Amino acid sequence: MNAKLLSKEINQSTSQAVIGVFAPCDPRIDNSSRERCKNLVVHVAESLAGTIKLPDNSFVDVVYSDILVDLEPQADLVAKQFLQAGVNVLVCVPDTWSFPQLTTISLLSHFPKDIPINFTTGNSATRPGVVYTHATNGAIAQYGKLSHINIGSWPDKGESPRMSEDTLSSLIDWCYAASTFQGLKGKRVVVFGHDSMGMETALPHVMETRNRFGLEITRLDMKLLADMLQKKSYDIEEVQKLKSWLFSYGKDKIELPEEKDEELLEKSLALYLIVRDLLDDLDAVGGGFMSQLEWGSDDRGIQLPVADIMESLFNSTFDHNGEKEVIPFATEADVQGLLTQLFMTWLSGGNPPLFMDFRKVYEKEDSKQLAQEHEIKTAGNEKWMQKGFVDGVNSGSASFNWAAKPGASEKEIMSKINFPKAVDYFYYLGNSVHFKSPGEIKGIAARLSYSSLNGMFSMIWDEAETVELPSKLAQIICDGANPTWPHTFVIPRYASMIEYKQYAPANHFHMTWGLKPSRLQYWMDFTNVLSITPWQNRPQFIENQDRPLPLVYLLNGGEERTKMKLAGK
Template structure:
């Protein structure tokens, strides 16, 4: 005998998140009830199909089995069906009572212990699937595995019951957390340069990131980029296309006062093409660029143009070739910032992230002084004046999309952006990106961190909203920081400004619009990431916003205590 040579044709869904939907059932139950179980499984699979989107526009594959898991033999059959289909996320739809150990628990033994499993059920007394859910979830929690339950609603009677909208929405949120967890395993990010400016909060914790998230960090030297710029290792026709595209939208807002300025602009645009092609070659889902100090602000070396436009393009939903996938990208080689953006972009289905300095925090008194300095009379809806705000500003990585509200066209977005010459440390080498974000953009502002004491990652987060300051006051704020950079004025929902100032884990923070807290919480459960919300005004559980606490946490003394215990295993 000889070994079998595998085909070089790889299934495109290999290593992606694949959701498997199944139902347990009692072998003694009548045929009509069994048919109803199968109809529910198909309904749930159809409801999920196409609903969980990845940043590249594709959707998580959803498969289902019409073999009802009555006993161990059926558990084995369904498990093998799922394994062959690449299933790495399990959705169990109990509509009848059955026997936990003989059904789902036997099925789980075929999969890794960290496989996400959700029990979604109606709250029915007729054929008590909800009783099965509690019995099975309780048994799983006792042996230390994480599982989530979704006690929802569908009709007690009828052969074709359908989930309520609320039940479906809760399940989709869970699936986003699970798909981000499983979908990013084996993926790669690329970081150019070493640890910028010695920022310990930005270090690439290579082994910990690999072990916890399954993500590989490829590190390349910036010398490669400098050499490729010098050798002009890029498509010159495409560079001209990119330049023409930018000029067609913003020529009157691109500052070019000397002949060399246009050459520097072209080099910064070429940098986007070079890095884009390198990232595509290596299959990277995110990136980072050190820049400071060696690249453009150390006069002992050869000065090279700033990378602001390049970084913004990666984080945007379009470029000169039209609509594109958001590739989260971090300035200053901030790997923990990159990971924050990466996770939140995937959890939101591909929404563009905003990379910001945690710059000046304007408390209530500071905001009042701003208003008084411009003789501004307060209005009822002035959230920035009532609570204060953060001036989020940084020279790179600001997605173009954040110049307008979500849903704006490419033309509308670029009409709000200017490209002044870079100032301060960068010796006028190239162009920055400048805009002021509009108000009323809601989402989550967050920051990933790491502790060598616990060996764990944590995520400090709060819901947040952008605010729009009166024009004169906004100008006073951004001119007091840097008038050539993007500015986004952010108000946290629950954190007081004193808390916000004191608890920031780094000098950068990140925001993604239309990201629901429950999705982030589910993902933190799967990755065993500590959830940090030390805000005294935030309740422990907010119904309709938060995911219910998994039972395994309650049985082991609380969420953080359980996660720390799991990390020590």
């Protein structure tokens, strides 16, 4: 017998999530009910196909088996089918009572213990699939494995039942979280430079990131970028194409007072192309750039151009070549910020992230005082007057998309952006990116953190919304911080402003639009990340927003205690 040489042709989807849909069934049940089970499997699989979008605009593969899992032989057969198809996310759709250990539990024995499994069922008494769901979920929770149930709705009768929209929506949210968890395993991010300006909250916890998320952190020295700029190791013609594209939206919006400033601009654009190609060579899904201090603000070295435009381009959905994938990118080599952006971008189906300084918190009283001091008339019922707001501002990483509302065209977005000369100690290094985000953009603002005391990651988060201030007031605030940087004014939904400014885990925070709390919560379940929402006004559970608490948490003293047990703490 000879060893077998594997083909050099690789199925690229093998590194992504693949969802497998199946159904258990009682072998004693009538043929009509068995056909109903098969039809339900097809319906669920087809309903999921083409709905779980990845950042590159492709969709997660969905497969199904029409073999009903009656007993151990069928469990083994379906498991082998799924393994050959690369399935690493399981969706079980029970419509009848059956025997848990002989069916799904036997099937699960073929997969790693951390494989996500969801039980989606109708709340039916006719053929009690819901009874099977509770029995199986309870058994799985007793041996310490995480599972989620989705007790939804579909008709009790008929050979071709259809899920309700709410049932499907809940399942899709779970699938996004499961696909992010599995799809990012084996991926890598690339960070240029060493520790982020000495900021402990931004360190690359390499081993912990590898163990918890399955992600690799490739670290490259910024000297490589400096050398490639010096050697002009990039496509000079493409640099001109990129510059012409920027100029097409108004050369007068790019501050270039001297001839040398246009040369600096070209170098900063070349930096984008260099880093883009390096990330592509390494098949990276995200990146970060240290910049300060060695790159451009230590005058003992050779001054090099700021990376603001580069970082914004990576976080945007377009560049000079048209529509593109968002590659989450962090300024100041902030790895924990990068990971926050990466996870939320995947959970949202590729929406652009916003990287911000947690700059100044204006409480309700501060807002009133500002308006009075500058004689700005207000109705008094504006959200920023009623609660206050945060000025989110940073020199880099601000996605161009956040200059306009979700769904805006490239032309509309670019019409709201200008590129002033960088100020202060960045002045001689090139151009910043400046805009003010519009109001009424809703999403989640969050920040990943890490503790050496428990060896675990945590996510501090809240739902949030942007607000648009009166133009005069907005400009006063921008001038008081940095008038050349992008500004986004953010209001948390549940956190009071006192809580918000006291519990920030770092000087940076991040926001992604179109992201539901349930998706983030499901993902934190899969990754065993602690969910931190210390806001006194946030209920423990909010229907139609939060995911129901997994049973394994209830049996082991609550979510936080169970996660610490699972982490071996």
